[in-house]
Amino acid sequence: MAKSKSALVTNTVKINDRCQLVNLRLNNETEFSYAGGKYIIVNSGIEIAPEKTAKRAYSIIKKEGDNVLLSALQLKDGVGSQFINKLVVGDEVPFSGPWGKLTLQKDHSHHQIIATDTGISAALGLVTSNEIQPYLSKSKLFWFRPETNQFLSDNFVLETLPEGLGDVTIQSIAEINDEERQGQAQEIANHIHREAGTHYYLVGDGHMVLTIKDKLISLGVTEEQISMEIFFNKPAKP
Numbered sequence: 001m002a003k004s005k006s007a008l009v010t011n012t013v014k015i016n017d018r019c020q021l022v023n024l025r026l027n028n029e030t031e032f033s034y035a036g037g038k039y040i041i042v043n044s045g046i047e048i049a050p051e052k053t054a055k056r057a058y059s060i061i062k063k064e065g066d067n068v069l070l071s072a073l074q075l076k077d078g079v080g081s082q083f084i085n086k087l088v089v090g091d092e093v094p095f096s097g098p099w100g101k102l103t104l105q106k107d108h109s110h111h112q113i114i115a116t117d118t119g120i121s122a123a124l125g126l127v128t129s130n131e132i133q134p135y136l137s138k139s140k141l142f143w144f145r146p147e148t149n150q151f152l153s154d155n156f157v158l159e160t161l162p163e164g165l166g167d168v169t170i171q172s173i174a175e176i177n178d179e180e181r182q183g184q185a186q187e188i189a190n191h192i193h194r195e196a197g198t199h200y201y202l203v204g205d206g207h208m209v210l211t212i213k214d215k216l217i218s219l220g221v222t223e224e225q226i227s228m229e230i231f232f233n234k235p236a237k238p
């Protein structure tokens with residue numbers, strides 16, 4: 001079983017009614033094997049079944065020294081997202097991790113990070129990481145979110161980006177679970193510049209991420225060139 005650790009809330013910043021940024025300070029003795037793109041699993045302590053508490057994954061937007069920044073989009077009746085959005089300075093947050101496979105693939109020279117919705121948190125983790133620094137000018141970030149987005153604001157995202165990032169695109173798409181998203185995912189994949197030596201990082205809505213992946217593969221990109229993390233709309237396990 002994963003070892004439970006704990007961090008202290010040292011700051012919160014309200015972005016809007018459904019989202020606050022939470023700064024956690026790690027105990028300096030806590031083992032924390034970080035790389036940009038990773039997430040932690042927060043244990044809310046809220047019982048959702050006998051002897052089962054709600055544990056949810058939240059990606060690290062950035063890490064500076066012992067401080068990690070994360071954020072959750074408040075979902076209606078969502079236990080985990082409500083827990084994050086109610087945290088106040090001084091709270092202790094039990095967690096495990098960091099975990100994740102969406103980390104920088106240094107065997108590629110170019111990096112294209114394609115995030116939808118809340119997937120921008122992991123995308124920011126990647127572009128603010130130390131590992132990406134030598135590749136920054138050859139890295140591009142795409143963020144697709146609905147017009148009504150209530151997660152991190154465009155301004156926050158733009159202000160968080162490191163200087164020297166190759167390119168950034170923020171574009172509106174249909175609402176989550178709208179049928180139009182399938183066609184939009186195909187279009188996104190068609191327009192992504194394909195270049196030898198590029199690694200693609202897909203993160204966010206499973207319906208879109210999987211469509212983009214399939215389309216990229218049909219256009220000649222290999223499985224090895226793609227890393228993927230699905231935040232929601234995961235396909236059911238066979």
Ligand SMILES: Cc1cc2nc3c(=O)[nH]c(=O)nc-3n(C[C@H](O)[C@H](O)[C@H](O)COP(=O)(O)OP(=O)(O)OC[C@H]3O[C@@H](n4cnc5c(N)ncnc54)[C@H](O)[C@@H]3O)c2cc1C
Nearest residue numbers: 039056057058059071072073078079080081118121231232
């Ligand atoms: C690797 C990973 C990293 C993640 N990082 C973040 C993060 O940085 N910020 C963040 O807000 N969430 C993130 N999530 C999603 C998060 O773990 C929870 O699933 C989410 O907060 C909902 O939990 P809940 O207990 O509030 O609601 P639940 O009752 O568990 O979820 C309700 C339903 O909403 C779906 N859902 C989850 N996320 C969304 C969304 N963005 N939009 C619409 N529906 C959704 C769930 O799949 C579920 O069907 C991440 C998920 C994964 C797997």
